[in-house]
Every structure is written in C-alpha cells, then in structure tokens.
Amino acid sequence: MTTDTTAPARQVEPAEHVWAAELDFLAAYDAGPRPTGWRLTPRAVVTFICGSDGEALAHPSAAKGAGKSAGASATPAELVIARKFVGDRDLVERCVVTLAGERGLLLVGEPGTAKSMLSELLSAAVSGDSTRVVQGTAGSTEEQLKYGWNYALLLAQGPSEQALVPSPVMAAMRAGAVARVEEITRCLPEVQDALVSVLSDRRISVPELSGERDGAVYAAPGFTVIATANLRDRGVSEMSAALKRRFNFETIGPIGSLAAEVSLVRDQAKAALARVDAPYAVDDAVLEVLVTAFRDLRNGRSVEGWDVERPSTVMSTAEAVSVTTSLALSVAYFPGGRDPLDLVPGHLIGVVRKDDPADADRLLAYWDGAVRKRAQEDAAAKSWRRLWELRDVLGG
Structure with a gap:
C-alpha cells in the first residue's frame, strides 16, 4: 500500500x-x-x-x-x-x-x-x-x-x-x-x-x-x-x-498613475485566471476604459476635470481586478463573439449598488455626464461611444 x-x-x-x-x-x-x-x-x-x-x-x-x-x-x-x-x-x-x-x-x-x-x-x-x-x-x-x-x-x-x-x-x-x-x-x-x-x-x-x-x-x-x-x-x-x-x-493611498493601475489590474486578473486555468481575453482598450471609470468615480472628478458624483461604495483597485476577472471568465465560459466591453455596465452597477441602492442613480449620472461627453467630443473614443450606446443597461 x-x-x-x-x-x-x-x-x-x-x-x-x-x-x-x-x-x-x-x-x-x-x-x-x-x-x-x-x-x-x-x-x-x-x-x-x-x-x-x-x-x-x-x-x-x-x-x-x-x-x-x-x-x-x-x-x-x-x-x-x-x-x-x-x-x-x-x-x-x-x-x-x-x-x-x-x-x-x-x-x-x-x-x-x-x-x-x-x-x-x-x-x-x-x-x-x-x-x-x-x-x-x-x-x-x-x-x-x-x-x-x-x-x-x-x-x-x-x-x-x-x-x-x-x-x-x-x-x-x-x-x-x-x-x-x-x-x-x-x-x-x-x-x-x-x-x-x-x-x-x-x-x-x-x-x-x-x-x-x-x-x-x-x-x-x-x-x-x-x-x-x-x-x-x-x-x-x-x-x-x-x-x-x-x-x-x-x-496607503490609491494608485496615482492610470498606467500603473491598468498594469496592476491586468497582472492580478491574469493571476486569478491562471488559478482556474482560464485564458485572459480582455484587450487593453477595454481595460483602460474600465479602470478610468473606476478612477473617475473614486476621485469624484474625471481626468478632464469634470465633476463626478461619488458613490458611497469604495471603487477600489481590488474591485476593478474582480470585474476584469469576471469579464474574462464570461468570454471563456460563454463564447460567441460577445465584446467584453458590452458587459462593463452590468458589472459596474453590481459594484456600485453594494452599499446603497441610490448609488445606481449616481452611476447613471456619470453615464449622462462624463461618458456622454467623451462619446460626443472625442472622435477617436470608440469605446466610450459604445458605452454610451449601452446606457439602457443601467435603467433610468
């Protein structure tokens, strides 16, 4: 034996x-x-x-x-x-x-x-x-x-x-x-x-x-x-x-640099996916949009200087890692050519409503403010235009 x-x-x-x-x-x-x-x-x-x-x-x-x-x-x-x-x-x-x-x-x-x-x-x-x-x-x-x-x-x-x-x-x-x-x-x-x-x-x-x-x-x-x-x-x-x-x-404060935070979220998400033998399939454009949204909502101000109403929940880097991991798992386990960007609004509303249901209105205000402005004012902002088109996912 x-x-x-x-x-x-x-x-x-x-x-x-x-x-x-x-x-x-x-x-x-x-x-x-x-x-x-x-x-x-x-x-x-x-x-x-x-x-x-x-x-x-x-x-x-x-x-x-x-x-x-x-x-x-x-x-x-x-x-x-x-x-x-x-x-x-x-x-x-x-x-x-x-x-x-x-x-x-x-x-x-x-x-x-x-x-x-x-x-x-x-x-x-x-x-x-x-x-x-x-x-x-x-x-x-x-x-x-x-x-x-x-x-x-x-x-x-x-x-x-x-x-x-x-x-x-x-x-x-x-x-x-x-x-x-x-x-x-x-x-x-x-x-x-x-x-x-x-x-x-x-x-x-x-x-x-x-x-x-x-x-x-x-x-x-x-x-x-x-x-x-x-x-x-x-x-x-x-x-x-x-x-x-x-x-x-x-x-210990939030990460100051967008590039550094994107890199960290990517690395942590890849490590989480490796533990379950799942591939990482979130491109950098989607990841940058996601992390930018987290930073805007966390800081109460967009990178362009527009005021953003902060939700009561903490939009932490750890939450961004969790959402990125979920996006990659959705692509891995539910294939069919769906763009991970289309899933971002649903995951974001799941994050912001953890502490206060009224935070859903704050997220909607962010969409009607910063997301809409980027979609309309930046001709190269393809990802932000797509997010603006997905506004109905948030309700309201």
Whole structure:
C-alpha cells in the first residue's frame, strides 16, 4: 500500500511560497547587516517589495566567478526581482525602518488599497512566514490576540504549557517574528487594547501558569506587529489613544498613475485566471476604459476635470481586478463573439449598488455626464461611444 504525500492544491499560496525563489536569492545577494531574526536585510526587503526596476541582480557567487556547489545548484546566477506593490518606495522604506525598530506598524487607508498585501509581503520578507495572522471582526475575542486553552487537557491536567493554545501573536512573540492583525478597528475597543501590553511590555501574562516561572510569555528579539485598518468603512471601532501611541501610522493611498493601475489590474486578473486555468481575453482598450471609470468615480472628478458624483461604495483597485476577472471568465465560459466591453455596465452597477441602492442613480449620472461627453467630443473614443450606446443597461 502506498501513501500519497502530494500536498493538496491551494487557491492562494502565502507570499513566502509564491516568491520563495526571490527570497532565497535576495538572502544570498545582500549579506549586509540585518536586525536580529530577520531573513533579509532591510535594503533587500525593500527590493523584494518594490522590485529591481527591471535590472537583473547578479548572485554573489556568479560575480566572483565561483563554481556552484551541489546545494546551491538551484540558485540562479542572476534574477530580476518583480515589483509586487505599486506605491511609494519611500513609504515602504519607512515601514521597514519601523519594523527594524521593533515598533508596531499600522497601515491605514480605504478598502482595496493593498494594505493586506503589503502586510503579507513585509512579513514574508522579514520573517519568512506571513501566516501568523488574526482577522479582526466584531466577534473577535481577547483570546484570539493572546491565548486560549485546550479544554480537554485543561480538565485532565489543569493549567499547563501543554494545555495552552497560543494565538498567532503569542506564536510570533516566541519566534521573534512578525504578527499580523487584519482590520484591527473591526475589533471592539476592549479587544484591541489587549495589544497595549503586548506592544509596550513585550510580554503576555498567563496568570493560570504563575507557578511556572513568572507565568508570562516574553517576546524574543525581532517580534513586532503589523496591523491594518480601513479609513472609510462601516462598523469600525475607534482605537484608544494608548494603543495609537504604540504604532507608527502609514497611509496607503490609491494608485496615482492610470498606467500603473491598468498594469496592476491586468497582472492580478491574469493571476486569478491562471488559478482556474482560464485564458485572459480582455484587450487593453477595454481595460483602460474600465479602470478610468473606476478612477473617475473614486476621485469624484474625471481626468478632464469634470465633476463626478461619488458613490458611497469604495471603487477600489481590488474591485476593478474582480470585474476584469469576471469579464474574462464570461468570454471563456460563454463564447460567441460577445465584446467584453458590452458587459462593463452590468458589472459596474453590481459594484456600485453594494452599499446603497441610490448609488445606481449616481452611476447613471456619470453615464449622462462624463461618458456622454467623451462619446460626443472625442472622435477617436470608440469605446466610450459604445458605452454610451449601452446606457439602457443601467435603467433610468
């Protein structure tokens, strides 16, 4: 009898698995000083996240002309590091400096601005493990940030190290690694404040184990916390002043460049389609129109300077990726020569009506304003003319 040891397929792999080759390469490429417990140097962490600007970095052994050892045979002689976060490099450097000082880092911004992705990338590069994460919700409890118990062992043996169930935060403290807390402001204030002592005293008291040493778990060097919070969302709880003081805040804004956002949406949509073995068939003209519409509605102003009424929902880049993926799947699974552009209005109304049905009227006003003007005033605006012809899809 044989046992199948093949790991099951996963929809999404952690960043440290997806980019394992780059992380291994950068660990050897930059042998400079690094904080205690860090997998990469701070400079290499920034390179991992922001990329090498298309430059092929040479492996040190290749630069010295050294032969490859058997153990290093899989390491390439040179490698181009992909850009993974479309944002300000200075912002990433400030994040890395914060973590190097073992201070808490809070990434804030509107939904869909890649806060969670940046948090994951930082954790993967610094600790080699981005999975020590707590997802904040209104139902989160203090034990999810500190510790719980295996109640079967607790009843059988009483309080003991064996019966203790560490939270991801406690596990990171013991390992001297980065812990992540997603959407911290969705937790109730009394739950959030469980992090105050963690970030100030660098320990978690376990009164039930007071007979064993001092009954506390102490953070190893290198431990810190990255939290994320949405600025524009419902159901959030204000952070206490005490907790705010223990974080450095960095605001993640929307992508400034249309070309950069189009490129990111394309790449993310292709990656999503690759996971389901579906082809990508959305041409750049359609993609640019879609992303432009998202940016107009997000900013409340078109690129031409026309006023646009903003919907209450957040027209995020993540939503643009979702719509682009849906357009490509429609073409793949329902063939027949239908232009993906014809599907854009229906998908847009599905996005804007998530929070407030009245947003459908705001989308219609956008059609009667910016879309109509582009269709009538720009002779080369074929895609916008087609969108204007599809106005009836929106109703009204």
